[in-house]
Amino acid sequence: MASRYQSLKGFRDTLPEESLRWQWLEGIIRDQMRRYGYGELRLPLVESTELFSRGVGEGTDVVSKEMYSFLDKSDPPESLTLRPELTAGAVRAWIEHEIGKNQGLTKWYYVGPAFRYEQPQSGRYRQFTTFGIELIGSPLPEADAEVILAGVGLIESLGIRNYRLRLNSLGMPEERAAYRVALLEFLNARRSQLSQESIRRMESNPLRVLDSKKEEDVAATADAPKILDFLADESRAHFNRVRGLLDDAGVQYVVDHKLVRGLDYYTRTAFEFQGLDLGAQDALGGGGRYDGLIEQLGGPATPAIGFGFGIDRLLLAAEAAGAIPNQSAALDVFVVGLGDSARAWAVQTTRLIRQAGLAADCDLLGRSMKAQMREANRRNARHVVIAGDNELAAGKAQLKDMQGHAQQEVELGDLLNVIQSREEGG
């Protein structure tokens, strides 16, 4: 409050205590990805603006009003954008490095920040952290199932139980175009019952009217035509196969024909994981198939499917589920030195203990013994080593067990060995 500078709206600091929670979550993600066979992709935070406007879609909210774009200092200036999502960058990298020529199937994952200029609220920030996977090269429903199952696996291993998996098929472009015509016809007939927002959306992206939370829209679209009825045999068979694979895996899901994703590139399978303990921003993650995107960005026509999760929201959901373990950065040893030369000795001894692989610390504020003991306690130190100048002259120090209060005198030469055997013992 007294500080002159504050973090920007929608941007946050993560302090060390909170970072432990992030590390916990990221550890689970990395372990999952190792088991599922995905390699980590690290992408630039900034890409050319055109990559996103072409890849994500001009008409999407993300591109039309939420991007952090700016001109750089080159001549002529180039328009760059802080990535609002990572799929476009991943696809760009895949094309750029000609990955398809070396392997039939690519399995990538990534974790990192993305940026969107939006009004922040619960679970929504201008800088948020995404975890996503991309499975590139397979048109088969088995690939869809693998990706969805990876999402289920992650959510469950985070201890999140109160969630819902929604599934839909958006069809191929020609199927969607036919549906769009039918839907527009239906909506036009009920124009007067729709909200202003939805009427506006009929122009830009009529499918998204189905997604509205406004009561009048929900009522007006209750009997809207379903896209699933517009699927040709191949898309229908694909969808049914995906469902069958999920059924075989015992995964619970609901088919929701109103599930429409906000990004233009999806084809056929679309899905979303909804966190039931979250606020209005309840999409834990979502994704789908994007068979046309790679070609659209100048690569070889290649089918692909992926998802993106919001780590911020996963954390909120895991917390609501009480699944986040209590973690403390416990100290193995705190070294208390009393007197001038003993303080110098404490610095050296702390270093030796650290070099032996244990977590050790000593006082750096010139504090009294009592204050140092308090610090040791506050830091959850298992052991405390105490020595004064006279003791050191005699070649000895006190080793105290902070749980059992027991204290013993130890020869300086034996100190490290004694501590190590105690730490191993428990």
Added chain:
RNA sequence: GCGGGUGUAGCUCAGGUGGUUAGAGCGCCUGGUUGUGGCCCAGGAGGUCGUGGGUUCAAGUCCCAUCACUCGCCCCA
């Protein structure tokens, strides 16, 4: 971009109808043990009451503006 709520100590919050030295709990510091933590006791530091303006003899309290945070719409992660 549009609505609702909230801004008082590091944190969580009290402070009827304006009245003088602005409080509590937790945390922090010191002491009670001239070299021993946690519990307890005593003491202490720490606040331009978000900011600016206005009304008034007098504003944390009333009015206006503004900023920030927060929740929701929209959209998504």
